[in-house]
Amino acid sequence: MNDFEYQANYIKQNANRIIWMQDRHPLSPSYGCFHYSHWRDKVSEFADIRFQEAGAALALLAHPLLHEPSLPMKEALYKAFSAGVVFWNRQQHSDGSFDEWYKNEHGFAATTFSLIAYGLAIYFLADKIEQEDKKILLQTAEKAANWLLKHDDFVKMNHQAAGAAALAIAYKICGKEAFLNEAVRKHQTVLKAQTDEGWFNEIAGMDLGYCSVLLDYMMLYHYITKDNSGLEAMKKLYAFIFPFIQPDITISPEAGICLNPYVSRLGTLLLSEHSPEAASVAKAMDSQSAGFSGIEPYLADDLRLCRWGYLPLITYIIREQMKAEFRFAKACNVQVINSEGAAFYEQAGVFSYKSKGLHCIFMPAGGGGIRIFYQGNNSVDIYSYEDLGYFYDDPSWTKYKMFTGGYKNTRKIEKDSNTVTAYIRFAPAKFFFPPFIARLILRIGCSIPYLSYWLRWLIDVYRKKKGTAINQSVAPLSEKSLGIILKRRLIMEGSTLKITDEIACENNSFRLNLRHLHPLIFSSKGIAEPPGLFDSLGTDKVESVIITKEIRTSDKGFSFSFSAKGK
Known part of the structure; x- marks a missing residue:
């Protein structure tokens, strides 16, 4: 069918x-x-x-x-x-x-x-x-x-x-x-x-x-x-x-x-x-x-x-x-388009790369998320890998969980021949749920002729400011950074991809607690992140950490290797 x-x-x-x-x-x-x-x-x-x-x-x-x-x-x-x-x-x-x-x-x-x-x-x-x-x-x-x-x-x-x-x-x-x-x-x-x-x-x-x-x-x-x-x-x-x-x-x-x-x-x-x-x-x-x-x-x-x-x-x-x-x-009755190669749209903040059955999508505007698909020769199986960034849940920083997600197409992006780099600040994960008083004001205000127009105008101003539709999704609001930045670099080497993530405190007087840093990595076979990723560092608190992920393709799908280096 x-x-x-x-x-x-x-x-x-x-x-x-x-x-x-x-x-x-x-x-x-x-x-x-x-x-x-x-x-x-x-x-x-x-x-x-x-x-x-x-x-x-x-x-x-x-x-x-x-x-x-x-x-x-x-x-x-x-x-x-x-x-x-x-x-x-x-x-x-x-x-x-x-x-x-x-x-x-x-x-x-x-x-x-x-x-x-x-x-x-x-x-x-x-x-x-x-x-x-x-x-x-x-x-x-x-x-x-x-x-x-x-x-x-x-x-x-x-x-x-x-x-x-x-x-x-x-x-x-x-x-x-x-x-x-x-x-x-x-x-x-x-x-x-x-x-x-x-x-x-x-x-x-x-x-x-x-x-x-x-x-x-x-x-x-x-x-x-x-x-x-x-x-x-x-x-x-x-x-x-x-x-x-x-x-x-x-x-x-x-x-x-x-x-x-x-x-x-x-x-x-x-x-x-x-x-x-x-x-x-x-x-x-x-x-x-x-x-x-x-x-x-x-x-x-x-x-x-x-x-x-x-x-x-x-x-x-x-x-x-x-x-x-x-x-x-x-x-x-058209030939299949040869779409191999890279497509980079800086204003939209999105990037695509295709090579020999490999398809990688990098979304700096979407919090730096990366999705990778691979379909081998003469295979109907499509393997997937997704890396949607990180969240950080240290209560000594804020009561909110901080994460790298959320839409913002003004993030800094750099590109050279085989590398795309994005700079993504961790922000509190806040979501919009209107309180009772806001609903009451909306209900009363919209019963007054012509006022409903101006209330909708205010709603649209808020939507633009927060970078979300508010309704129709659970998209997080666009919020200011709380002092942690991710420098994510995607390196393309034929059918091998390398992701290098450098996470650092923007204020040198603070340190990251790696116990509270959680990668969001999944593959078609389940969670791809190996346990004990930071064990080799010998400490939980660092000024910065560099996490390197190498994704290789074969007829059996993906193989992964991970490493971490702290400072």
């Missing part, structure tokens, strides 16, 4: 699970709601409208290219969709917007993505949707699109890209010329925001996963409008992403500000006719599968299953259309 089939089948296998999440009591005021924490458990005072996108996925499962005997009957799927449309309409604010994150949010993402989901349902199933449901859906969609005419989201550029796609779809199903005009304008604002390296800003930096999300919706816009003006930019974006797609068709979350490890399927498929890199990945997806690792970033939990369940289905339908027209075979 290839990756496209695996992902579509995952949604099919979870169809009953999705239906089970819905309030199906016709007399209930929350009839049609998929957010069971709201309608059933009563622990949420409002319904996150992103759950409603599940209704679109259920409708699409009745599509002739997708429905099969193992699925619920088409009537059951349609009934759940119809109820979902009703609740989507009921939850719409008078201005056309919806809530996702907090009550009275009037959220751009909530409005945009729910419009896309239900808009695609009517786009692909127009003749299968009953008149009353079509009337409600079109009224709700037009109202949402009218709101989008007056709003942008430049904090997360994937949202702006989705806004262009949403309005393009609204134009197709509602026929209002203003929607197309604004879709074109939003699309152009995204193109103007592309960096010289090819990526687009998310909050305050680069995120590989959201590069994929942006690609999906920029290519969906192209699919709907046939506007070719963004193709060169998307080819440049994919050329940036390509070196970081790992042999198992995954990416490393540490490379991005939001820790999003999603890899585009829809955008990759649609771009495959125009980009050799995208065609190469689409060809791999058509012959192998990432399995659950490909599902996990965006479909594993209930919320993400409801939000994004329509994406693999749309991708499958479009792929079948392309196959029927022999376009997919033509796109995939």
